Amino acid sequence: MKKIIVIGNGMVGYKFCEKIRKTFDASRLSLTVYGEEPRPAYDRVHLSNYFSGATAEDLLLAPRSWYEDNDINLLTGELVTAIDRENRQIYTHKGKRESYDYLVLATGSSAFVPPIRGVERHGVFVYRTIEDLNQILTYGKKIKKAAVLGGGLLGLEAAKALLDMSLETYVVEFADRLMPRQLDDAASDILRMKLTTLGVNILLGKATKEIKGNGKLDGLEFADGTHLDVEMLVISTGIRPRDELAKAANLTIHERGGVLVNEQLQTSDTHIYAIGEVACYQNMIYGLVAPGNEMAEVAIDQMMGAKERIFKGFDMSTKLKLIGVDVGCFGDPFGSSDAVKPLVYKNENTGIYRRLNVTADGKYLTGGILIGDADDYNILHQMVQNKMKLTVAPEALLVKTSAKEEGGAPGVESLPDEAVICSCENVTKGQIQDMVRANENCTINDIKAQTGACTGCGGCTPMVSDLMKASLKSMGKLVKNNLCEHFDYSRQELYDLIKINDIRSFSTLIKTNGKGHGCEVCKPVVASLFASIYNEPAIVHDTIQDTNDRFLANIQRGGTYSVVPRIPGGEITPDKLLAIGSVAKKYGLYTKITGGQRIDLFGALLHQLPDIWEELIEAGFESGHAYAKSLRTVKSCVGSTWCRYGVQDSVSFAIRVEERYKGLRSPHKLKGGVSGCIRECAEAQSKDFGIIATEKGWNVYVCGNGGSRPQHACLLATDVDAETCIRLIDRFLMYYIKTAAPLTRTATWLNKLDGGIEYLKEVVVKDSLGLADTLEKEMQGLLENYECEWKRAISDPDLRSKFAHFVNSTEEDASLSFVDLRGQKMPAAWG
Amino acid sequence: MVEILNSLKSHQVLAEEVKVWYKAAPVDRFPIDGGACVKYKDLQIAVFNFDSGKEWYACQNLCPHKMQMILSRGLTGSCGEEPKVACPYHKRTFSLKSGECLNADEERILTFPVKVEANHVYIGFSR
Ligand code: SRM
Ligand SMILES: Cc1cc2nc3c(=O)[nH]c(=O)nc-3n(C[C@H](O)[C@H](O)[C@H](O)COP(=O)(O)OP(=O)(O)OC[C@H]3O[C@@H](n4cnc5c(N)ncnc54)[C@H](O)[C@@H]3O)c2cc1C
Ligand code: SF4
Ligand code: FES
Numbered sequence: 001m002k003k004i005i006v007i008g009n010g011m012v013g014y015k016f017c018e019k020i021r022k023t024f025d026a027s028r029l030s031l032t033v034y035g036e037e038p039r040p041a042y043d044r045v046h047l048s049n050y051f052s053g054a055t056a057e058d059l060l061l062a063p064r065s066w067y068e069d070n071d072i073n074l075l076t077g078e079l080v081t082a083i084d085r086e087n088r089q090i091y092t093h094k095g096k097r098e099s100y101d102y103l104v105l106a107t108g109s110s111a112f113v114p115p116i117r118g119v120e121r122h123g124v125f126v127y128r129t130i131e132d133l134n135q136i137l138t139y140g141k142k143i144k145k146a147a148v149l150g151g152g153l154l155g156l157e158a159a160k161a162l163l164d165m166s167l168e169t170y171v172v173e174f175a176d177r178l179m180p181r182q183l184d185d186a187a188s189d190i191l192r193m194k195l196t197t198l199g200v201n202i203l204l205g206k207a208t209k210e211i212k213g214n215g216k217l218d219g220l221e222f223a224d225g226t227h228l229d230v231e232m233l234v235i236s237t238g239i240r241p242r243d244e245l246a247k248a249a250n251l252t253i254h255e256r257g258g259v260l261v262n263e264q265l266q267t268s269d270t271h272i273y274a275i276g277e278v279a280c281y282q283n284m285i286y287g288l289v290a291p292g293n294e295m296a297e298v299a300i301d302q303m304m305g306a307k308e309r310i311f312k313g314f315d316m317s318t319k320l321k322l323i324g325v326d327v328g329c330f331g332d333p334f335g336s337s338d339a340v341k342p343l344v345y346k347n348e349n350t351g352i353y354r355r356l357n358v359t360a361d362g363k364y365l366t367g368g369i370l371i372g373d374a375d376d377y378n379i380l381h382q383m384v385q386n387k388m389k390l391t392v393a394p395e396a397l398l399v400k401t402s403a404k405e406e407g408g409a410p411g412v413e414s415l416p417d418e419a420v421i422c423s424c425e426n427v428t429k430g431q432i433q434d435m436v437r438a439n440e441n442c443t444i445n446d447i448k449a450q451t452g453a454c455t456g457c458g459g460c461t462p463m464v465s466d467l468m469k470a471s472l473k474s475m476g477k478l479v480k481n482n483l484c485e486h487f488d489y490s491r492q493e494l495y496d497l498i499k500i501n502d503i504r505s506f507s508t509l510i511k512t513n514g515k516g517h518g519c520e521v522c523k524p525v526v527a528s529l530f531a532s533i534y535n536e537p538a539i540v541h542d543t544i545q546d547t548n549d550r551f552l553a554n555i556q557r558g559g560t561y562s563v564v565p566r567i568p569g570g571e572i573t574p575d576k577l578l579a580i581g582s583v584a585k586k587y588g589l590y591t592k593i594t595g596g597q598r599i600d601l602f603g604a605l606l607h608q609l610p611d612i613w614e615e616l617i618e619a620g621f622e623s624g625h626a627y628a629k630s631l632r633t634v635k636s637c638v639g640s641t642w643c644r645y646g647v648q649d650s651v652s653f654a655i656r657v658e659e660r661y662k663g664l665r666s667p668h669k670l671k672g673g674v675s676g677c678i679r680e681c682a683e684a685q686s687k688d689f690g691i692i693a694t695e696k697g698w699n700v701y702v703c704g705n706g707g708s709r710p711q712h713a714c715l716l717a718t719d720v721d722a723e724t725c726i727r728l729i730d731r732f733l734m735y736y737i738k739t740a741a742p743l744t745r746t747a748t749w750l751n752k753l754d755g756g757i758e759y760l761k762e763v764v765v766k767d768s769l770g771l772a773d774t775l776e777k778e779m780q781g782l783l784e785n786y787e788c789e790w791k792r793a794i795s796d797p798d799l800r801s802k803f804a805h806f807v808n809s810t811e812e813d814a815s816l817s818f819v820d821l822r823g824q825k826m827p828a829a830w831g
Numbered sequence: 832m833v834e835i836l837n838s839l840k841s842h843q844v845l846a847e848e849v850k851v852w853y854k855a856a857p858v859d860r861f862p863i864d865g866g867a868c869v870k871y872k873d874l875q876i877a878v879f880n881f882d883s884g885k886e887w888y889a890c891q892n893l894c895p896h897k898m899q900m901i902l903s904r905g906l907t908g909s910c911g912e913e914p915k916v917a918c919p920y921h922k923r924t925f926s927l928k929s930g931e932c933l934n935a936d937e938e939r940i941l942t943f944p945v946k947v948e949a950n951h952v953y954i955g956f957s958r
Contacts, residue, residue, distance in 0.1 A: 052836070053833075053836040053840070053895065054939070485911070506864075516909040517907065517909035518909070519906070519924075520917035542865070543864050555919055555920070557899075559899055806868050807856045807869055808855050809870045
């Protein structure tokens with residue numbers, strides 16, 4: 001029986017144990033692990049979670065009992081002090097001696113502390129172990145201002161930790177940019193801007209000369225003569241491999257540190273292997289977990305006789321969320337060779353930066369940098385990894401894939417079968433496809449359990465899910481439009497089921513036609529269906545509504561709500577304006593004119609909502625349904641009553657239309673517009689339904705959209721009179737309400753409708769399906785049921801009592817806080 | 832927010848070891864198949880019931896994603912067998928049993944024991 005000793009119980013040392021025990025049990029090999037730290041291996045990658053609530057226990061990769069269950073002799077708090085290579089033995093600081101057949105060095109690295117005057121002062125820390133963090137936490141309680149030395153990956157993480165401790169935070173970097181090893185200047189600029197807005201002060205190009213203080217530090221002095229007062233310093237200026245044991249044992253060490261290994265991960269002694277951050281392969285120390293894990297697997301194969309698998313180096317691409325900002329860099333981020341041309345997209349407003357390096361012939365991607373939004377990281381990274389030829393113009397890749405229908409980066413289908421989808425667990429596209437093909441009912445969870453994909457850093461989850469869908473589709477399986485795991489029906493099927501069976505509550509529906517308890521996807525859809533079928537006010541089904549519909553207001557940062565009274569057509573009397581003003585003043589609300597020609601009052605507390613509405617209703621207002629998937633506004637221009645060009649009274653017509661459809665629930669929100677002439681000042685062609693005056697009557701347009709994907713409305717009918725216009729819109733809206741998928745605006749619905757606008761004209765104008773009468777009648781039924789839900793809410797004491805933050809106290813939420821903005825209030829930044 | 836979490840943590844306890852059963856409110860004050868927020872000392876606890884009040888759960892009211900005091904206003908539901916709540920802000924979902932985030936890489940939330948006696952809801956704390 002072979003005997004293996006592992007020195008170091010860190011992330012990679014643990015992976016070694018986990019993997020080797022999967023194939024070789026205690027009858028075939030004995031395994032002893034020495035760890036210097038007091039506890040078993042923990043997740044260093046997520047170390048910072050310790051600051052936001054995770055306990056040391058939570059961070060453990062496996063509990064102590066796991067080692068026992070797997071016959072691993074784990075000795076924590078015990079430092080190995082010497083290796084006797086001749087006799088194949090090790091010694092520990094407790095004087096213990098133990099022999100081995102194979103020795104594995106997984107001693108990792110320690111934080112590098114540069115030789116600056118004053119580093120020994122109190123209040124100077126590094127950021128590597130739970131003990132370091134405990135010290136930082138304790139010290140940080142006594143102070144207000146702290147700095148991180150080093151603006152690399154880890155330094156920025158440490159800065160986040162300081163922010164979490166509510167300290168005034170500085171990052172001091174020697175180079176002229178942040179993350180100098182991963183980012184270019186432009187990327188660093190964007191990241192710096194974002195971090196600054198999040199409250200991190202960043203100083204670049206600063207060489208620290210001395211850490212000042214008397215006993216404990218009180219400031220930093222820089223080479224340029226400037227000074228920064230801080231009470232704590234966290235040093236994060238790189239790592240130093242822990243090669244001291246190996247050095248003392250005369251193993252070959254790289255001149256810049258690290259134990260030299262070959263492609264079998266052997267050191268200069270064939271009985272000693274080195275893996276993880278202590279190993280140096282081809283002049284490289286890999287400071288990441290994924291390459292360390294790969295090393296662990298290769299070392300196991302080699303030691304146990306499977307010689308084919310060797311270590312071939314590792315891709316250093318990374319994707320992280322730094323202080324809430326996505327940062328990704330992959331392949332060759334700097335495009336260092338001449339034959340490569342960078343393409344760059346930069347938007348300072350959104351804080352998004354995308355740099356893609358493409359070969360001069362425009363055929364291959366070689367690497368890139370993504371800041372602010374790294375959703376496409378996986379697919380772009382795969383394109384580099386698999387040297388895939390571009391199928392679109394390189395410029396198209398600068399646009400985010402999900403922001404467009406086609407073009408741009410290709411989907412998962414185009415990847416080769418060997419493409420490694422999960423690099424933590426080394427799972428390929430082929431493996432996942434095979435699983436799905438073998439079992440068409442397999443779920444993401446099955447894939448996780450069987451292959452280990454998505455269980456490491458989790459970054460590959462979206463890709464695995466896309467791959468699963470693509471594989472099902474390629475098998476000819478209908479990827480059914482089921483709402484969610486609780487209902488095997490689409491929205492339209494449920495519409496019919498509810499209507500035919502006259503179902504009136506969610507619990508009845510799920511008991512008779514679904515399973516489980518429902519979820520945040522199906523509940524609001526069902527609520528919207530009840531409203532569309534019975535036009536019951538949202539508040540009747542409050543606990544299946546999204547929070548906006550539950551409390552009849554839009555939730556905003558900090559848990560406050562906004563209030564939007566209806567102002568039909570944008571027309572308002574001076575008295576009503578005064579009434580809004582006095583309500584806003586009384587409750588201290590921030591007021592703003594919206595893009596929908598009305599007034600939004602922000603910052604109301606939950607319990608104030610009924611009181612505010614009581615006053616607004618008193619003044620003659622009604623709910624504006626800004627919180628609902630329902631009619632919002634019908635925008636108007638001033639029209640023939642005042643405008644010298646106007647040919648019809650657009651304001652009166654807009655008010656009539658808005659009054660008609662107010663409160664109408666639909667798959668998504670609805671907006672309308674009425675313009676008094678062809679100049680189109682009401683922008684009616686960007687609305688779900690738009691009406692434009694002509695000399696002879698009105699032109700009717702449908703399915704326009706503003707928002708993120710603007711689309712012009714299509715002409716449905718020309719020169720119709722007012723009555724016909726309303727009849728057509730009745731039919732159109734009702735047809736949409738009955739057939740659209742959840743959360744689909746009319747524009748998207750039309751894009752997916754077979755036959756497009758021509759077909760829609762057939763149905764709505766020519767009545768080819770013979771549905772017109774029914775549609776009009778159904779609409780009439782819904783409209784007759786309209787009531788202002790706020791009126792009901794304030795007059796029913798039971799409903800009114802729901803508007804309280806606590807069930808057992810009338811106190812307000814003490815965690816709310818506001819700051820001043822140009823003389824009005826706004827919520828404090830996200831926590 | 833770190834203090835809030837630490838304070839919550841220091842009050843957390845397993846069902847068998849509860850020291851204080853806090854009498855929160857009568858059952859009928861809670862919406863059926865929904866949630867409400869209970870104040871205990873300076874803590875905010877979200878309390879939910881499922882199956883018309885047959886099953887009860889409690890957890891921290893603070894959503895770890897953007898540190899918002901809001902989970903009690905979230906939609907409840909299930910994921911497989913696991914009861915869950917979805918944060919109204921960005922729809923992170925959390926298991927009401929383990930506190931684990933089910934659809935993103937967020938911190939685990941703390942959960943608390945709940946019992947119903949004589950038509951009152953009680954929440955269990957360590958102190
Ligand atoms: C207040 C307002 C901005 C403003 O200060 O002007 C606003 C505010 C919000 N908009 Fe808007 N939109 C406002 C006019 C618009 C407009 C312009 C318009 O209506 O003429 C558009 C483009 C036109 C359109 O919808 O086609 C617009 C396109 C959106 C979209 C994208 C919709 C789309 O189909 O792409 C969303 C997101 C969504 O609904 O899913 C959105 C969502 C939101 C939400 C509800 C986001 C949220 O959930 O918190 C914001 C709520 C604020 C609040 O608490 O009231 N808002 N939003 C405007 C309110 C108008 C009103 O009086 O009701
Ligand atoms: C804050 C932070 C964030 C990070 N984020 C990421 C990330 O997002 N992505 C990523 O890929 N990587 C990240 N890393 C790097 C990652 O944690 C390391 O690559 C990984 O931990 C290396 O594993 P290892 O086992 O080689 O070393 P370690 O995890 O350091 O383990 C080595 C262990 O050996 C022990 N040891 C050393 N000498 C002896 C001895 N003589 N006797 C007994 N025990 C000994 C040490 O005490 C230590 O416990 C991060 C690191 C830190 C500190
Ligand atoms: S565009 Fe609309 S949704 Fe976006 S921030 Fe402005 S108001 Fe909010
Ligand atoms: S604040 Fe809860 S999901 Fe974002």
